[in-house]
Amino acid sequence: MLQLQAIREHKEEIIDALKKRAIEATSLIEEVSRLDEERRALQTQLDATLAESNKLSKEIGMLFKSGKAQEANAIKVKTGVLKEESKKLGETLNQTAESLQAALYQIPNVPHPSVPAGASEADNEEVFREGAIPDLATDALPHWELAKKHDIIDFELGVKITGAGFPVYKGKGARLQRALISYFLDKNNEAGYTEMQVPHLVNEASGLGTGQLPDKEGQMYHVGEDDLYLIPTAEVPVTNLMRDELLNETDFPICYTAYTPCFRREAGSYGAHVRGLNRLHQFDKVEIVRIEHPDRSYEALDGMVEHVKGILRELQLPFRILRLCGGDLGFTSALTYDFEVFSTAQDRWLEISSVSNFETYQANRLKMRYKDEQGKSRLAHTLNGSSLALPRVLAGILENYQTKESIQIPEVLVPYCGFTHID
């Protein structure tokens, strides 16, 4: 959620910057401004009424104490009127505040100056590329066929017990998954991220805090009976750890990493591009989250990008980094870098990590603040990134490391797996 003060002070700049997202926000922003002014006017009116009422109440107290009950009762008539008045004003004020909130929820974050304008992923900007694309045999297989050939992932079995998009990992497939999780967590720990184990279900307040609600409830599994949501990413529980916290400057940076399964309904996405591991309802991911001082958040973002780079280098997977254009940028993000691994057998790039700076957008909803040198409370910056998402890394490994008869295990993973190849 954008800060009202920012909208008051930089209305034109914000409207202008949002054009990069290929949206025209003028009317929404104007609506917010109007409601904001209305709300403040009502608040002032209500405050004055309450002030008057408070004053009279005190007088009544004094009069009763000195035995002047008759005078006191005379004033009571006045306070009765004021009470009616403030009740009405309060109701109008609440309605206006709710409308204001609703309008604010509809405005996405303002893109960072470096974000290229654009309507779709076609306008994303490649900023980095590394790693040789392996020269595979012409009959190289996509991962879903490799998975079947080596009997390491069973999609049909998942369909039987749950439904499409819930694969069952078997034998060395399952062990490779576990190896990847441990390896990622170890790398993140080494880089200073504190490992956390968090709940996989969250309440509504958490979903609102990181911005999955109120807009994207269709993407989350909802447990109606208990009104809880299955997490679509560890970002939600981990970032919400600091919700409603008032931090000190010396607390920064706060760096967390967590492994969790992620649950996504992915309503309406079917077809060839979602085959195999490309898009799942349940998948594993290791996430990194940072809470930063506003002055250092972009430095931190660069650090996170370098960190993820280092992991992909060790895995020796060919990858590229994209700076997302406005149209492809997530609703809450100010700047996002996507990492993509080249899947040789599918001849396409697969997104495996997304590293973002949300600036104060999430912190504003989360009421995540810190005290600055002057003792003023200010909003912190939140960042997160996948480090890394398992299925597509697995797809990349299977496809890029395949030989005629087996799949080699990347060297760094061998100590974690306990085997050197899958045959």
Added chain:
RNA sequence: GGAGGAAUGGCAGAGUGGUCGAAUGCGGCAGUCUUGAAAACUGUUGAGGGUCACACCUCCGGGGGUUCGAAUCCCUCUUCCUCCGCCA
């Protein structure tokens, strides 16, 4: 699931229906002392709205009610603690 108790500032913890945004301690900040630090002493220190700045308003877990007036009384929800039941 059943029966009791509790929820107060960054933390701990008092609180009589009006003078309570709230004692006290710890912590934080500033100062005195010191070569410096620690200790001690002095002062200061909740959050949000609003204002150029004041004024003023709101907030004692959430919501509602009683009252001229609620941290304090009532209802309700949530959470935590104790006991019982069930149980990985």
